[in-house]
Amino acid sequence: MSEAVLQHSEQSQPLDIVVVDDDQLTLDMVSWNLRRTQSAHRLFTDSEAAMAHLCESMPGMLVVDYYMPTINGIDFLSSLHAAVGFEGSSVYLCSAVFPRQRQIEQITALGASVLDKREICNRSALLGLLEAQQRVTGNK
Amino acid sequence: MNSAQPDGEGHTSTGAQLTPDEVNDHKLNHDLRASLAITNGFNQALDSSFSELCVSFGQLLDSQASSTMMDVELVNKVEQLEADCRFCLSRMSRSLEKLNARLDSDSRLQIQTSSSEREEGS
Numbered sequence: 166m167s168e169a170v171l172q173h174s175e176q177s178q179p180l181d182i183v184v185v186d187d188d189q190l191t192l193d194m195v196s197w198n199l200r201r202t203q204s205a206h207r208l209f210t211d212s213e214a215a216m217a218h219l220c221e222s223m224p225g226m227l228v229v230d231y232y233m234p235t236i237n238g239i240d241f242l243s244s245l246h247a248a249v250g251f252e253g254s255s256v257y258l259c260s261a262v263f264p265r266q267r268q269i270e271q272i273t274a275l276g277a278s279v280l281d282k283r284e285i286c287n288r289s290a291l292l293g294l295l296e297a298q299q300r301v302t303g304n305k
Numbered sequence: 306m307n308s309a310q311p312d313g314e315g316h317t318s319t320g321a322q323l324t325p326d327e328v329n330d331h332k333l334n335h336d337l338r339a340s341l342a343i344t345n346g347f348n349q350a351l352d353s354s355f356s357e358l359c360v361s362f363g364q365l366l367d368s369q370a371s372s373t374m375m376d377v378e379l380v381n382k383v384e385q386l387e388a389d390c391r392f393c394l395s396r397m398s399r400s401l402e403k404l405n406a407r408l409d410s411d412s413r414l415q416i417q418t419s420s421s422e423r424e425e426g427s
Contacts, residue, residue: 232336
């Protein structure tokens with residue numbers, strides 16, 4: 166996967182991304198990895214502000230951290246799913262540890278997927294994910 | 306930060322009930338791995354920015370050797386890359402501080418646990 170390919174696909178359909186993570190360093194990392202791409206991204210450390218934003222407008226791709234101070238990622242996604250649904254969006258629960266089987270079942274039931282935190286911290290992996298995402302979006 | 310408990314102990318119905326110790330272990334494991342992932346990410350970013358900086362700086366030196374005119378575009382690029390390297394280095398430093406703090410709290414937890422186990426055993 167190359168950045169040129171990513172930018173080419175973005176020209177046809179720019180991908181909007183929202184990331185919710187209480188750790189500012191993680192958001193700095195994501196922001197760094199997404200620079201020089203044409204994707205529009207909004208990053209939230211505050212889960213309540215993120216929820217308010219998402220209820221107004223769901224992005225093409227949403228990544229939510231697992232451990233947050235006031236709400237965990239699964240409960241956040243459950244509330245959001247109940248409020249607006251996930252149709253038209255790719256939703257990920259991001260974690261540095263692999264969730265337990267029961268949690269995976271809950272995440273899957275919501276129509277979301279699990280994303281390893283290393284993937285959003287690695288530029289090549291993140292751009293590869295975006296490229297795959299854009300292919301899916303482009304095929305719809 | 307990171308105080309919600311995705312599993313067990315009264316906060317949510319998201320998983321099998323775990324003991325508070327298991328929840329703490331899970332959270333600590335998550336936090337340590339997260340810090341490592343971020344540190345690695347900024348390390349890679351610094352590596353690629355510094356490589357780019359070296360190439361551009363070499364080009365700048367070459368251009369100055371062959372002309373008295375300063376290549377403004379190249380100078381701007383070098384300055385930008387230098388700023389990128391500083392940014393990555395500062396974030397890597399913060400990530401390492403956080404990782405150290407988390408490892409420190411892990412060591413304290415382990416010492417406390419072994420002390421309690423010894424007290425229970427005696």
